[in-house]
Amino acid sequence: MNIETKKDTLLIVDDNPDNISVLFNYLKRTGFKILIAQNGERGIEKAEYGQPGLILLDIMMPKMDGFEACRILKSKKNTKDIPIIFMTARTDSIDKVKGFKLGAADYIIKPFQHEEVLARVNAHLNLYKLQQQLKIRNIQLDAFARTVAHDLKSPLNTVIGYADELVEICTEGGLLDDELMLQLKSVAKAGHKMESIINALLLLAKTRKSEEKVEMQPLDMSHIIAQAQERLIYTIKGCLAEINFPTTFPIAKGYAPWVEEVWANYISNGLKYGGYPPHLELGAETQDDDMICFWVRDNGQGLSKEAQDKLFTPFTRLHQERADGHGLGLSIVQQIVERLGGEVGIESEIGQGSTFYFTLPAK
Structure with missing residues (x-):
């Protein structure tokens, strides 16, 4: 992709007039538009109102050095994404590492080599533009997906409502023969599955929005698990599952509606891929790092290392012949738990069942 840079704006922040003159003239x-600041404070001000496409920032400046200016720029909402290239006469790797940790995109070494400066500037400008385009596309795609999902839910709820009502009426009155009754139940089941997919996609989109805040609160985990089980009550009864868990749990922090979704997915996964009948054990323990590990252990056939590596990939199902699902559950679990500051994982051996776990911060 050839991105035009003729009208791009660059900000040069340097207290040395000779350095500014060399870079400015070249x-x-x-073809660049150039803004100039001779200290860190003024550079931050010009970056905020000038919104340059890239900042060339000297490290060694009086009062506020380049590292501090970079830290402040990266902490401000309207300047945090602007790429910063540090300018320095020093080649110490310690300085470079410090700069990269603060969010710098690159370094150029004094005395300047014009061709190198231009190449690095153009490379990071192009990358910055592509990132901004991707951000806009993601926002548009998210808005489109939410609109489509909500527009689908209204007529789908009508279909599900009528289908469920017809199943109930025909079951009580014996109005249909067995074959037609089976077809009617299939319609209702398909409607509920479509609703589940739409809800899963909406939740996945919500958890992927990094700017959306969630309020972390102490969790009543026993109550949350009970609610998750209530959602799965027909599946639990249908497969004659046994689920055991302690009466009390260590208190973790999280967002209850999302944590309920984690348990619902883990329990549902255990019901699908556990033994015949499924036997699930739920538990938790406090770790040394002030995190609490919660788990669901099943009596299934266990998973190979290769299968474990695919588990949390969206739209992936390991046993196509056994489970009726859409392959989003464990991907959603990972998105949720990482947003809440934890991590997910599995411990499994062939023939020994599997233990799916997630961690959350302790209260």
């Missing part, structure tokens, strides 16, 4: 000739 970059101006190559």
Whole structure:
């Protein structure tokens, strides 16, 4: 992709007039619009109102050095994404590592080599533009997906409502023969499955929005698990599952509606891929790092290392012949738990069942 850079704006922040003059004259000739600041404070101000496409920032400046200016720029909402290239006469790796940790995109070494400066500037400008385009596309895609999902839910709820009502009426009155009754139940089941997929996609989209805040509160885990089980009551009864868990749990912090979704997915996964009948054990323990590990252990056939590596990939199902699902559950679990500051994982051996776990911060 060839991205035009003729009208791009660069900000040069340096207290040395000679350095500014060298860069200004060369970059101006190559078609850039140039802003100049001779100290860190002024550089931050110009970055905020000028919104340059890239900042060339000297490290060694009086009062506020380049590292501090970079830290402040990366902490502000309207400047945090602007790429910063540090300028320095020092080649110490310690300085470079410090700069990269603060969010710098690159370094150029004094005395300047014009061709190198231009190449690095153009490379990071192009990358920055592509990132901004991707961000816009993601916002548009998210808005489109939410609109489509909500528009689908209204007529789908009508279909599900009528289908469920017809199943109930025909069952009580014996109005249909067995074959037609089976077909009617299939319609209702398909409607509920479509609703589950739409809800899963909406939840996945919500958890992927990094700017959306969730309030972390102490969790009543026993109550949350009870609610998750209530959602799965027909499946639990249908497969004659046995589920055991302690009466009390260590208190973790999280967002209850999302944590309920984690348990619902883990328990549902255990019901699908556990033994015949499924026997699930739920538990928790406090770790040394102030995190609490919660788990669901099943009596299934266990998973190979290769299968474990695919588990949390969206739209992946390991046993196509056994389970009727859409392959989003464990991907959603991972998105949720990482947003809440924890991690997910599995311990499994062939023939020994599987233990799916997730961690959350302790209260």
